Amino acid sequence: xxxxxxxxxxxxxxxxxxxxxxxxxxxxxxxxxxxxxxxxxxxxxxxxxxxxxxxxxxxxxxxxxxxxxxxxxxxxxxxxxxxxxxxxxxxxxxxxxxxxxxxxxxxxxxxxxxxxxxxxxxxxxxxxxxxxxxxxxxxxxxxxxxxxxxxxxxxxxxxxxxxxxxxxxxxxxxxxxxxxxxxxxxxxxxxxxxxxxxxxxxxxxxxxxxxxxxxxxxxxxxxxxxxxxxxxxxxxxxxxxxxxxxxxxxxxxxxxxxxxxxxxxxxxxxxxxxxxxxxxxxxxxxxxxxxxxxxxxxxxxxxxxxxxxxxxxxxxxxxxxxxxxxxxxxxxxxxxxxxxxxxxxxxxxxxxxxxxxxxxxxxxxxxxxxxxxxxxxxxxxxxxxxxxxxxxxxxxxxxxxxxxxxxxxxxxxxxxxxxxxxxxxxxxxxxxxxxxxxxxxxxxxxxxxxxxxxxxxxxxxxxxxxxx
Numbered sequence: 001x002x003x004x005x006x007x008x009x010x011x012x013x014x015x016x017x018x019x020x021x022x023x024x025x026x027x028x029x030x031x032x033x034x035x036x037x038x039x040x041x042x043x044x045x046x047x048x049x050x051x052x053x054x055x056x057x058x059x060x061x062x063x064x065x066x067x068x069x070x071x072x073x074x075x076x077x078x079x080x081x082x083x084x085x086x087x088x089x090x091x092x093x094x095x096x097x098x099x100x101x102x103x104x105x106x107x108x109x110x111x112x113x114x115x116x117x118x119x120x121x122x123x124x125x126x127x128x129x130x131x132x133x134x135x136x137x138x139x140x141x142x143x144x145x146x147x148x149x150x151x152x153x154x155x156x157x158x159x160x161x162x163x164x165x166x167x168x169x170x171x172x173x174x175x176x177x178x179x180x181x182x183x184x185x186x187x188x189x190x191x192x193x194x195x196x197x198x199x200x201x202x203x204x205x206x207x208x209x210x211x212x213x214x215x216x217x218x219x220x221x222x223x224x225x226x227x228x229x230x231x232x233x234x235x236x237x238x239x240x241x242x243x244x245x246x247x248x249x250x251x252x253x254x255x256x257x258x259x260x261x262x263x264x265x266x267x268x269x270x271x272x273x274x275x276x277x278x279x280x281x282x283x284x285x286x287x288x289x290x291x292x293x294x295x296x297x298x299x300x301x302x303x304x305x306x307x308x309x310x311x312x313x314x315x316x317x318x319x320x321x322x323x324x325x326x327x328x329x330x331x332x333x334x335x336x337x338x339x340x341x342x343x344x345x346x347x348x349x350x351x352x353x354x355x356x357x358x359x360x361x362x363x364x365x366x367x368x369x370x371x372x373x374x375x376x377x378x379x380x381x382x383x384x385x386x387x388x389x390x391x392x393x394x395x396x397x398x399x400x401x402x403x404x405x406x407x408x409x410x411x412x413x414x415x416x417x418x419x420x421x422x423x424x425x426x427x428x429x430x431x432x433x434x435x436x437x438x439x440x441x442x443x444x445x446x447x448x449x450x451x452x453x454x455x456x457x458x459x460x461x462x463x464x465x466x467x468x
Contacts, residue, residue: 024114055120228408422460
């Protein structure tokens with residue numbers, strides 16, 4: 001091999017090393033865990049939940065090719081069906097079908113596994129605040145799989161690449177001189193950087209990057225995953241659904257019986273808040289907005305007659321008195337200080353701004369909640385089909401809402417996401433009369449010919465199911 005070929009090989013090797021050295025992106029791994037695994041697996045990676053603790057998962061699969069673990073994550077049931085020892089052992093122990101994630105790339109899984117192990121061994125996670133004491137071993141800086149030292153490596157490789165190209169240019173010059181070419185000249189750095197080969201390579205890279213960015217952005221058009229708008233009332237699902245264990249279907253009762261889950265009216269809120277008049281977190285500030293919208297007098301404990309005819313000024317006086325009386329009751333005093341009056345004014349201003357808009361100038365009337373989940377008009381989705389018939393848990397699509405102070409869109413709700421779910425989700429035939437008509441499938445399940453029936457098997461992938 002000549003010097004030129006050797007130097008080119010060295011350059012390729014250096015670039016390959018840079019790629020191989022890329023550490024898992026722990027932040028991306030955290031996002032993948034939250035979106036796909038966090039519903040069933042404990043986030044501390046050490047304790048079992050619906051599924052086993054994930055800490056040490058790579059060690060448990062160390063006796064098998066790494067590709068087996070990748071296959072297990074993407075589609076566990078295919079591994080069980082194939083009789084894989086570790087997959088079979090896990091399924092027999094937990095008796096739960098893990099959701100398949102066929103769209104996860106190798107890079108996604110590497111990021112996920114890196115995050116799991118980092119949390120398990122304590123090198124990734126929020127800093128624990130201990131007054132007057134620094135936490136030993138706590139990760140005090142934001143983790144990033146692509147940290148500053150990696151930029152340094154790529155910068156160094158770029159310098160080395162220029163150095164090697166300079167040597168190659170010098171060798172070409174020396175070779176031309178040795179062959180008797182008196183017109184041979186050394187190429188300057190500018191000539192090197194503006195050569196056809198370098199410009200062609202850069203253009204090729206830009207086309208690849210531009211194409212990837214365009215396609216990636218096109219796929220995400222209309223997707224509002226993690227969308228978390230500010231609402232007119234600071235309603236905490238963590239308090240209501242989490243702390244007080246209020247069922248999702250109690251407030252969103254349409255999910256059991258209709259296409260829409262429905263936004264609960266203020267009358268539903270009043271089932272509890274006619275008695276619970278002061279909130280544990282915001283006091284009178286947020287609950288007063290419910291009263292003001294529906295026209296409930298919390299002092300007299302009754303609805304106000306002809307409330308919709310009252311002016312905003314009259315309504316403000318009613319709730320100013322209620323808020324002030326409550327402050328005096330809490331402080332056990334008979335008068336309000338300047339600070340108290342300022343607090344009353346602030347809450348009343350907040351009531352007015354939260355319950356009025358350009359389209360709704362009056363405080364009285366429905367609360368204008370901001371919609372979070374919004375499918376395109378050409379998509380048909382029926383909540384009752386999934387909740388009542390399919391026995392799908394609300395958390396499957398909406399995440400652990402019971403832990404959210406501010407609700408966000410948990411799932412992408414994209415066509416691909418829905419289709420993958422229909423391909424991998426088992427239909428719950430047991431004790432479900434809705435599916436009695438599928439006699440062939442029932443017989444195959446009893447005989448052992450079939451282990452499960454997927455949504456796709458009963459027509460869940462037909463275009464007309466969602467588009468007609």
